[in-house]
Amino acid sequence: MSAAVPDRSSILIVDDMEENLVALEAVLGPLDQQLVTARSGEDALKAMLRQDFAVVLLDVLMPGMDGFETAGNIKRLDQTKDVPIILLTGTDVDADYAYRGYSLGAADFLSKPIDPWVLRTKVNVFLDLDRKNRQLAVQAEQLRRLLVAEHAPRAGGRSAAAAEGPPEGTRPDSGRPEETGAGRSAAEQLAHITEMLVQIEMLLRDGENAASSEFADRIAELEKSVRRLGSVNGNAA
Structure with a gap:
């Protein structure tokens, strides 16, 4: 990214x-x-x-x-x-x-x-250090916007993914999502991404005491999670 x-x-x-x-x-x-x-x-x-x-x-x-x-x-x-x-x-x-x-x-x-x-x-x-911190802050904001866009509600009040129908692996009779190939449901992945965004924000506020490598690792992990969530929604379309 x-x-x-x-x-x-x-x-x-x-x-x-x-x-x-x-x-x-x-x-x-x-x-x-x-x-x-x-x-x-x-x-x-x-x-x-x-x-x-x-x-x-x-x-x-x-x-x-x-x-x-x-x-x-x-x-x-x-x-x-x-x-x-x-x-x-x-x-x-x-x-x-x-x-x-x-x-x-x-x-x-x-x-x-x-x-x-x-x-x-x-x-x-x-x-x-300032350049690296600003770069990581921009990446975190881009990931946040991507996440919001992926799950923005449509006219019917449902998210874009929900509007396309239930995700693959959902049991129609119960509406409960099964585990995805990555071992997490879409809802669990979304909760995990939200938690990572909060952690990155906390690291950015404490930039003087946090190593740049730690920022980079968190950003890389966040990117992978967003891509996995996007692929789940893409397969559900």
């Missing part, structure tokens, strides 16, 4: 100094992604509520709401809590800064001056 997913992800850069924003934009420019900047923690939170980001580069030393407080607020909001944060700070900082950042849920911590190659490499990891 193919799914078209936009190649470009969004990266949020947060720093109170314009020259730092310009420098970071220059470093990340070769990645050819959408770069969004914010000059304060408040502006960063507003931007994250307006759109989705693959990763946030967050300066620690900012006036008002500093990087630590901003990171804590990001992780407290359901809409933004799963977005990876890379904290950026100068070299003259307290030794416990890294510990404080990781305890707030930051994914990484870099000290200035930042090596452009190192920064692009770290950001690319999160861009790749």
Whole structure:
């Protein structure tokens, strides 16, 4: 099953100094992604509520709401809590800064001056994860739509499969479905598919803690189940 997913992800850069924003934009420019900047923690939170980001580069030393407080607020909001944060700070900082950042849920911590190659490499990891998660989300939605279309009610109030008559293997006298060749009735397969969709949605919400291979396995299993259910309905026609 193919799914078209936009190649470009969004990266949020947060720093109170314009020259730092310009420098970071220059470093990340070769990645050819959408770069969004914010000059304060408040502006960063507003931007994250307006759109989705693959990763946030967050300066620690900012006036008002500093990087630590901003990171804590990001992780407290359901809409933004799963977005990876890379904290950026100068070299003259307290030794416990890294510990404080990781305890707030930051994914990484870099000290200035930042090596452009190192920064692009770290950001690319999160861009790749974002692309995979968006691909899997699109596939899950396509499977959901396929499932709905397969069982959409027709004018008579019955599903498309039911409108064609009882499925093969149903005993006319009782109306009860027998086991299909795959060992499940159509109703049981439908219930299993619905359960898998719920599990995939839960994995997508917890994308930071779930392996991409687990997503792929669940999607592959779901595709097979939908095809089996489609073949059952096709044989019943």
